[in-house]
Amino acid sequence: MQFNYDPVDADEANRQRAIYEPFTHAVRELLDATIRTQAGPEDIAEATRLIEAVTAGLRTSQIDGPFGVRFTTEGEGMSWGNPVIGVRNPMAPPLEIKRGEGRCWTDFDLGAAYEGPPRHVHGGISALILDHILGEAASDGGDRPLFTGTITLKYLRGTPLGALRSEAWVERVEGVKTYARGFISDADGPTVEAEGVFITPAWARDPQ
Template sequence: MDFTFEAISAEEFERQRSSFEPLTDALRRLIDVGIHTEVDGDTVAEALEHLEAATALLERRQRAGRSTLRHADTGRPVAWANPAVGLRNAIAPPMIIEHEADGTCWSEFTLGPAYEGPPGWVHGGICALVLDHILGEAASEGLSKPKFTGTITLKYLRGTPLGPLRAEAFVERSEGVKTFARGYLLDADGATVEAEGVFIEPAWARDAG
């Protein structure tokens, strides 16, 4: 497995970000209104025509190959398609991960209707996605090193309400090829889910080192 990525310059990253970020935001709004709309059938059919036309426009030129790039200045991956942080993935909240000097990571974001499980609450699988990602960010030093989830254990302390949330993670210890990380999903009243994960350096990366 190849962990190297095609480089993207800071200038090109900003150009693409400014171009595609509004598109992704619009797609997120479309998902939300699609969940709640109560328009009549004719209006649904009209909207569908517009969506099919927009799809045809965007299909005119498609990227071939992998969707993850490497930022030429920072060296960090630019994961456009990632379902947790992808700037061009409308199902991502997205989480903007902040990295502290001590290695801890955190992100503040909002989960709306697209992430609902029980009425008014975040689906448990989405909680797992968020925590798996941010623990991986901490374990891999901002995705700069190949460290993949070996196991992850979640403890659901109470329901996680839709709305503003925070996720945070840190590394507890490392033992050889294993990194042990812990994290939390929180609302305004404190932790709703606690997670522990073991992240493993794959054999191909060990051989390369």
């Protein structure tokens, strides 16, 4: 299928979101159910048949390659395939990031699909989330093109599955480098802290 990557207006973006967001949520629920089900062999076999049939039907009309980052005609980014915030990615928690007073923050919930140690979040998932929210803070919500140079994490204790919060902010800017810090916390306080350096790519730098 040839896909049109031209920007869409806000109304069309909202129309598409209304179609795909509930669908993605349903698949996200399927991921959780897949991990936790204790259904018998016959039920699993039937579920497998139905899922394979649905997948085959969806593949009759799809784009070539990943979703990419698209934009509305108003300049709003549509990172809908993103594994952290993607409207169309059932792997994504997804995070809904808010901004104000120089900080980014998000409240979210992680379930069975994100488990590493028993009943705790996999350390790689914590790194994924912190890399993203530090990048959001450093780039002013995506308004400035930046790429992760380095990110360092300090795991203070296990991060339990369930309700969590993440925050990030910019510490300083030195030339093409932006330094950001942040954390993930539960009800008892921070569980993981992070600091990162984000680099302005050469093509986005002011000419000397």
